[in-house]
Amino acid sequence: MTNAKAYREAWEKQPIFKGWITKNHADSIASGKGEARCKYCNVPLRAHATDLKKHAKTSSHIRQAESRNRKQQPSLMNHVNPSVKRELKIAEIKMALYVANHSSIKSVDHLGEVLKQLGKGSQLEKVRLHRTKASKLILNVVAPEMLIELIKDIGDQDYSVILDESTDVSTVKYMAYCVRYFSNTCNQFVTDFLGFDEVSSATADNLYKNFREFFSKVGLNLDKLDGKKPPKLVQLSDTRWLAWTNAVTVVLKQWDSLKAFFTKLESSPANKDITARNLGQMYRDESNILYLLFLDTVLKEVTDLNIAFQKANADITKLYTDLRILLLSVARRIFKPIYLKSIPSKTASTAMIHQADIAAVQRAISKANCDFDNSLLPLDSVDFGYKFSMYLTKSTISSENLQTVKVRSRSFMLKLCEELVKRFPDNISVLTNIRYFIPKLCMDQTSNVSVECLPWDLAAQDADRDAIERQWRNLRTMRISEICDNVDENISTIDFWIAVNKIENANDSKQFKDLAAFALRALSLPTSNADVERVFSVMAVIKTKCRNRMLIDMLVSLMRIRIHMRVFKLCCKNYMPTDDMVKRFTSQMYVVSGLIG
Structure with a gap:
């Protein structure tokens, strides 16, 4: 039983x-x-x-x-409905964006806890964000998606690349890449940060190899790189013109007060400062104020031009014209007129005339200070400026000191001419022909600007020349007012061609598609390396002596976020993370690496 x-x-x-x-x-x-x-x-x-x-x-x-x-036991997130779960992810992504833009990653440990305390009873109480998660969000979620957005925005368009190398605080040498292109998203030209490449060997072969490998990994088509033989970039001046001109102007405005102060200080028995005595002697020496009066005018011209070249969206059609004008203006102050005379043929184009002018200045420079056939004007015939001449009328400077000041001033202008000539690219004719994209010239009904005048060296390899020629003739039958509403004749060249690119015909297709693409491709050429220099400024702010162990992946991610937000005028307060960022926000972000860059 x-x-x-x-x-x-x-x-x-x-x-x-x-x-x-x-x-x-x-x-x-x-x-x-x-x-x-x-x-x-x-x-x-x-x-x-x-x-x-x-x-x-x-x-x-x-x-x-x-x-x-x-x-x-289900995780806290499993108790949350999908919409709230998404909101929490977005909140944590935006917090990571804030940290990437404004503070160190370590600070998020305290920020997350403070928000939890202040947000009791709200969704903020459920936020779980500390340095590890924030680092992975920056490295494997936000930065890679911003790079993908950039590559998508460039698409199949032509683009230009600006690059430069520098060394960070930990003595690691980097090559920085920036890309300039016409953004359909912003409807304007933008220059954004592509990434860094660590340089182990600075040989030409190695740099070229690294360049190709970098662009292959990023996913940009090198065939769309603008310019078969791109013009040399106009370097930022090694001498700090922007600081010099302000310093000279301030000193001149306070010359009498400074002179009186240091003279009194020098005569004081209690003062034993050798620097004060030297300054007192310098302010009493009229040679110095004469030289500064000369510099004041010249430096202002150079500063204005330098600022123009550093603009993010400078008008390339006007920049080299302004550079040529400054060169000839300075050259005519120190060289004999016969050496600056260029005699192009009667059928010479504007580009040929400009090249002849530059060549004439180069010849004059080569014959400066020659024992025979000297191209320089005598000192008494050199134009040192109105302020210089007016001061001489009331000056008691000795003839010997005056001679010294004049020689220094003329040598300064000669050196300035040499440097300005170096700023012109070898293929200046191509850049000169870009001027035919200026609205006033291409829309001038009284002139007969041939399509042959356009900078064809900058056209894409697969450009439809017949279509461009046809569209060029059709465009010239229109008026600027028909293309752009509420604008005057001084509309910028870039804005004009952006408007042309939008014009549609009766079939709702772009009427000047090929011509506008050609113009925007040519206008995308960078005018200076100022943008990539700013990249290194951002790097210096992020990678300091206290953070010198930061690896390149995190450095690039932080820089990409900061620069991307600045270029597209975004802020962590109003930035909305994309759906792709939210999809990337999974446990996989702890084990995968972000994209190259």
């Missing part, structure tokens, strides 16, 4: 048995091992309520139950 009892399924609903009790397998019941079974401990039990309750109190069962509950 057995003491077996039937298994009751009602036990499975009782709180004390729920979750772990189940009916045993039929073969186990037949062999007399028990009618019930514990799912946690995987042991057979008799179908006696007393036995089941005793088993529930055993240490082994309690230990297994606790372990099972920990494994099956």
